[in-house]
Amino acid sequence: MLRLALAAALTLTACAGPRPDIPRTAAVTPPAGWRTPATGIAPIDARWWTAFGDPVLTDLVTRALAANPDIFTAAARVEEARAGLRLARAQRTPTLSAGAPGTAGQSVSPFGTPSDAFGAQPLLQASYDLDLFGRLRQANRAAAAQLLASEGARDTVRLAVASTVASSYIGLRALDLRLAVARQTLAARAEGLRIARRRAETGYTSNLELHQAEAEYRATEQLVPQAELAVARSENAIGVLLGANPGPIPRGLPLDRLAAPPIPAGLPADLLRRRPDLFQAEQALVAADRTLDSARAAMMPNVALTGSAGIVLSTALADPIGVFSLGGSILSPLFDGGRLRAQADVAAARRDQAAYAYQRAALTAFREVDDALAGVRRSGEQAVALAGQRDALAAALRTASNRYRAGYSGYLDQLDAQRGLLTAELTLIQARADRLTAYVALYQAFGGGWRREDVKNPSP
Template identity: 35%
Template sequence: MKVNRHTPRLAHFVSLSTPLQGATPAARQSRFRGVSRTGLSAVAAALVLAGCSLAPKYERPELPVPSAFPNTAAPAAQQPPAATIAWQDYFTDPRLAKLIEIALANNRDLRVSVLNIEQARAQFQIQRSALFPTLNASASQTRQRPSATGIGNVSEVDQVSVGITSWEIDFFGRITSLKDAALAQYLATEESRKAAQISLVSAVATGWLTVLSDDEFLEITRRTMETRDESLKLTKLRFDNGVASEIDYRFAESQAETARAAYAQQQRLRMQDENALALLLGSPVPPEAFAGSAAGLQALAPIQDLPGGLPSDLLTERPDIRAAEQQLIAANANIGAARAAFFPRVTLTTSIGTASNEFSGLFQSGTKAWSFAPAITLPIFDAGRNRAGLDSAQAQREIAVAQYEKAIQTAFREVADALAGQATYDEQLRALIAQANAEEIRFKLSDMRYRNGIASGLDLLDAQRSLYTAQLATAQARQAKLQNQVALYKTLGGGWSTR
């Protein structure tokens, strides 16, 4: 049923109730036969008309982003989408896989997301139950004395009945719209749980790579500290013998202490990063997670590059976008419920049972009792409440549209950033490795010249500082490249699929 106009804003609620209850068994049975036919006809008509929806037809908004990602070509047909690649197949290092398993089992944020799904499912079932009549059975006994003086016989009425308690017949789809909104909220919660798992898997992988990078930084700093201590001893010896100036000696001392300060700082950051990883896991980090970390990130198995795909793929692969769309669908359904508030509500209350003055005669012939009470509530005047409710629902839908489009734009930016990293990190890392190799040769030559008295101590210490900076930059670029691959897997919707 399609309705394009709404009733006026006026609204005073008029209740029309028609309780029918016979006084005598014969009269009750006669009236019951006539009313039962009418009641059955009304219920049949209600079932035919029920389910008509006043909600606007849902249409997915247009993509508010370009039709293609930058820095990428269209993926080959045989390449599966990143979201379909199980995280066990993408993160192949057994140490990292073990950490992700621990996090999926123990992370409290993910546990809350799972419980939110259970709550949303229950709310949907509660809302869905309103579409069906509620049958209740009741039994009662009434004893009374007709005179306040206590003189007279005590009267007793026993009654047993089964009936429908205030069932709203959904002529205009109000309850159906609310049920659809609750279903969309439930589905959005399920998608949010998947998005939470994606974020958790990505965060664990990034945190693990960060700790491994810290170990590599510590090793570089430790070697630099040993080299500078050796240079300090040599400079001190030359200073004591009048060959080197005090300026050379103090500068060598400063560089050695700078390396010690950097080493202490790296130790602190390493401990803090491990604590952050433990929080993600929901339990202490097992010692074997960093076995062999002294070899550095370059010893890890390479992580495969991923195709960027097309922006339209994000609609089906990213759970956070699907969750935003379900929120939009829920807001669209709420408009139907707000529109239905302008139209009459029909409720039905019935009961059938037996009544007797004595318990022993409760189920004898002629003791049947029933009631049939349909009620119509028509809005006449409500001071603009229904109109305000409709305006609020329409505004909420516009908000949901904006949030859905923002989710798509954010996803597009995240994928584009990760693809930009994938296109440039290799060249940056190659250049930094070449620079570090050149600085290492320069340091060796400077050290040789200094020991033979050809170069000054300042030249040697400058070569040491340049080598340390180049090695740290190389390690940081290697860390950034690996973490960018993790980010690309996440932004393309990977991480919730599992084997």
Template identity: 40%
Template sequence: MVLLAALLLVGCTVGPDYRRPQVAVPPDFRGLATDTPGGAESLGDIAWWKIFQDETLQSLIRTALAENYDLRIAAARILEARAQVTIVRSAQFPDVSASASAPYVSLPGDRAPLQSRETFSPLGTFDLVWELDLWGRLRRATEAARAQLLASEDVQRFVVTTLVSDVATAYFQLRELDLELEISRRTLTTRQEAVRLVTLRYQGGVAALIDLRQAEVLLYTAAATIPDVMRRIEQTENLISVLLGRNPAAVPRGRPLLQQFSGPIVPPGLPATLLERRPDVRQAEDELAAATARIGVAKAEYFPKVSLISSAGVGGTLITGSWFGPTGLLAIGPQVSVPIFNMGRVGAGVDSAVAQAQAALARYQQTIQQAFRDVSDALVEHRKRREARIEQQALVNSLTDAARLANVRYRGGVTSYLEVLDTERQLFDAELQLAQFERDELLAVVRLYRALGGGWTAS
């Protein structure tokens, strides 16, 4: 009767079932340009090799995805979580074990009758223990473990997204530094020629000594930038090497900075789709589901634990040369454990599980808000970086012409070298800043791609 009643009760599961919470989703992303195409299409859905079209960069990203140690750690965590699901789920099934014993007893002659001084009693049994999951405690535990497995997979996706963007960011920074080095060396060559010409004019009595010193100032200024740029180049190469899972080494180059993809106006897609694409949002939801399931595990501790126990075996006894057996053994029956007094431990466990679920819910909602902010920040950054780069290009064009005119005026004796000094200094700084603006526009695309959760779906 007890077993029949238990079987009738199987299927009852205590604790709340997980349902995705309602969240406030904006109709569109703040910071979206008015001329940006709308619709469900999103930059985040595009494969990374279609975004970053430099073949060298593509090769670096592929190497990082194959060799990076953070990604290896994340993959190992997934294997660990899968094993944990198997461990937890196995508790729902009977636990069958076998045992054997063969005790030999020898008693002193003055302590036992002659016929029982030596005994040998071999025994072999098969034992079964099966906890009947009447209240769903084991099912809730399995549910929590599976949700935690999904969270581990989302962590791996987050690492992939981060890794793709980190390699692209470092590569674009490297190409910008290469451009800075090119500008500095080109400027150095130009200023070496200027010093030579001013020296000739000074020796001919046409130019003053101050003109020569000012030309040398420009020369040394350009020369001093080169070691610092080369230092930053090597450090950036070291960073890329570590991202690739390698020791620091030189990094191959592909397209120059100015030939990289800066991107047309790209649609971010619908805000609602961001919840499915961002790995960190998915991870936060999976952890909320796991925490919700653990409430059921805690509440099940209020109720009795019923197990079915069975043991079957065979044995015998050898007493001073006489064998008695074999004898069969069969035992079956229920085992019930009822919580009576535990100083509030079960209630505190439920309170703890509920509090953890509330914290997981808050983290989930916070992660969603941060995701919307990341996209909005990236959108406005992409738009404003492009505008700044266009204005800086116009400034460089004007300063290039101004420097040309200043040199013509100086050689014609119309003005002093101070005018050349001023325009050349401004042009050099403006060209370096233009290279940085070009880089920043590229990095804004990378940040937008990462904010939209791009990179992992195709990896």
């Protein structure tokens, strides 16, 4: 149902064929409440990460959004696009220039007496492109769309940084739990090794059980430094996301106490319109379409108005002389070797690329939402099954240990139960982490989550 609703909600502007028919405005438009007059697109600040109920996670994401280098880079690209828009607007305004060329020479009086003469001609010139065929107007619109696309790219980076920090923190808490399980298991293996050594020394069992217990202890011992290394690497990766040097990361709630956010029974498909990457692809398509119109308009005649005014000052003249001129020019390309036609073809090809990129962005949005929903559901089912397996193996280990101490069974039965329990515990930790990570992916797939007023009847 959700896939059908999503497919019906977004109308893809790209279609099959060598030249897709592109409308003047793209079909996918964020809701009016998502935009702001100042920037055109609201930043991702829904604070969806607070739904996990961990203040430390909230603080980490907040710090990352304030200091991540990738966000600064994306913000600089927005400023570049804003400057490009100012440049495009300046092309449509009249240009005004001034100059004062000077001359020096000799003049001859009526009596034949030469004398030095100095002169200057202050001049003010103005020109204006009428832009009858919309070349500059379309370029201005393309720059405006490019600015909105850059803002969408910035918000895409912000959303990705927040999601990566949340996923990395969940992974870090899972590694902490794996390390704790490894240490607990190592302590249990040490106790088993002590019992096996005592039984071997008293001659109650052979050295085979002693060597088996020692091998199992060493196998578990190597899990501790392995988990510690993974923890250190995860902390360093989170430090980079925070724009800080590698170092320890504070901890909050353990993995099993992180809240699983409730998912509404029916998520509205309009939430996909809040995805900043879709908005970016839409505006890139609009910019490419306007650039194509500008390239086609460049093949038409260019009409410009020019004017100048000034005075002539010279020692050879009794009074200054005023000069002015007013005129126009029409410049039309007659032969350029196909340059303008090639530029228009390049713009058309880029417009087609933007159309297909927009189509791919929409299809990717469908897939990511469906993957995230399936991940939440299936990883939850897997965690429930693994929890049951873990409980059963724990009971089997207790029985095997009691029988081994009483002499009713061999060490191999206890060893198998220990191995099975360790594997089940580590797999259960990973399944719980995967489920929480799937929630993060779902929030990211919907462009930053949803508000309570967006949906009804939320269900866990």
